Amino acid sequence: MDDLKKIIHIDMDAFYASVEQRDNPELKGKPIAVGYSEERGVVAAASYEARKYGVRSTMPSTRAKRLCPELIFIPGRMGVYKEVSRQIHEIFHEYTDLIEPLSLDEAFLDVTENKRNILLAVDIAKEIKHRICEELNLVASAGISYNKFLAKIASDYRKPDGLCTIHPNQAMDFVARLPIESFWGVGPVTAKKMHSLGVHNGKLLRECSLDMLTRHFGKVGSIYYDFSRAIDLRPVEAVRVRKSIGCETTLMKDITKTSAVIIELYHIATELVARLQRNGFRGNTLTLKIKFHDFNQITRSYTQSQDLTTLDLILPLAKQLLKEVDYSTHPIRLIGLSVSHPRDEHEDVGMERKMWEQLSFEFSDWKD
Template identity: 50%
Template sequence: MLAPLRKIIHVDMDAFYASVEQRDNPALRGKPVAVGHGARRGVVAAASYEARAFGIRSALPSVTALRRCPDLTFVPPRFEVYRGVSAQIHAIFAEFTDLIEPLALDEAYLDVTANKAGLETAWITAKAIRARILEETGLTASAGVSYNKFLAKLASSQRKPNGQFAIQPHEGPSFVEALPVSKFHGVGPATAARMHALGIENGADLKAWSLSDLQSRFGKSGSWYYGIARGEDPRAVNTSRERKSSGSETTFDSDLTNPAEIEAGVLEMANDVWAWCEKTGRRARTVTVKVKWADFQQATRSRSLAGVVASKAQLHEVSLGLIRSVFPPEKGIRLVGVTLSNFAQMNAAPSDQALPLEAAGVTS
């Protein structure tokens, strides 16, 4: 007997960070808002829909954003607030299903096949979830409803903001056929460009390729592309998905060569990361320091400890040791970051003993 089709909802909050800021400050409502820092070297972390009308998106340099929209208001990010709202939203999800896969603070997959809430359809369930979110947080969410994760995520972008869209089982293949491959979740700009060079513009073009040909061109990803071109995605909602790293980074107002100034930036980022560790109780073994040079080349230095990083002082010590490995800097440094990864169980032993320096990766 065939297993029943899953009922998957992808919930995506609308302009989450910016919407929280507009909710909490009525003076910002209806105005173009960017979450981030408006300094010369700053970048946009998130943009309201009013700002997006001017072509302002996340990762856009602040100076470019202000050039596009001189009336743009920058507000500094308040990640503790966003995390708190996210916790409220995830508590609402749990009222409707036990199968929740968080993707970020503002989005998640929900498997409602078991119909925990006793609602008639997944469509009605998605409407109820969105209504509860609005009631509880004052924020709007969009939702996509379908029989697998790939299509549910595609569907959630169809009626943004504050809407929902469903792709029924009999509609999946034809929906994918008409969609440009650049819109496929999991097909980035570089892969889309490769596909375009091969004459693959949309799902129908992709579907025309055999499995063996796709595998020969795209390796292991070939079988994934073969399946999604037919509206197929066997992945289950992964309730055990865990965060693999936590990091913080900053862009300096000007390129730095003074070691003391660079170290001060690293320590500030280490403090941010340790504050997250203290709040969550998580501990990790691997510390990574990231450097972006004035010419935008990047380098990373990592060190893994025999046990977990046990204190902020130890994180400082390891982070400073890593950044000092690039001193004296060969050119100006525009950005530094500190990340913890390789998380351990809470009862893992602390360590003051480090393993040898790992490979230093350099990318453009």
């Protein structure tokens, strides 16, 4: 990779759960879930011992307990996780300042030119993994390649405690063998559509024309087209523009009565306004998210010229979006609202970047 970028993707293994096991030795080796065990609870993170039973993040707690009767639920400690993340980033900064966080537990590092003049990116990744283990008593996986897409895929390849390098001469073959579900940005819905089109892996995706992919997937089709060819031109960006702010609530019981839905909508809109004011965020697109009792979900959005910053603006628009949702025979389990499309997003931002941001960060502030 002498003439190419040297990109590392670091991903902490079962981060929240691992922090809890580290801080409470009695939990080591046991199946644990960060979250709440109540009937309406959702798993925020699961230890690898729990994952052996099929327990996964975002899974309803009731299902998780059925899969793993011995599962131990631990309330989350976000303040602790943020502090540990800060300590991890201190280690990163000893090697490079070109760091792009994706969340508290993962980030891209561009080490093409690094502070320690280490020639091989894999040696930097090994050092970082070792230091995280020695100094923080936590385990990370690392992927190394010449672009972000491949580095991300590589970090997932040999988890936990993984280390994988995808060299330029290996990239096309590696991507060809990759199941379509493993492509970054391909979720369950997109994977299902890919399968219906006969696309099951990178090789079959590469055989699709750009016209066909954009016809079926819109503008993000061009991203899938590039990924199938191991192409990703996005740089590691140390400063990232926040794309949205949102909040949501899982209801204590499913509801269908309009008056009850409106009351919940009011509370969520009030909380959203408070978050917007705390962060000084300004955007002009409001999105309503509804998850039904069967866990199917829909979204409805509206963009206007005026910034959405007050309850007087947001609540009437949220009610209008709600009118587009038929919940008379589909009880509602969860309601969420978000404001997106900050003003500077429309200025000096290329279409390719906007497409990727939409793919990667949609509803990133929402946690079930």
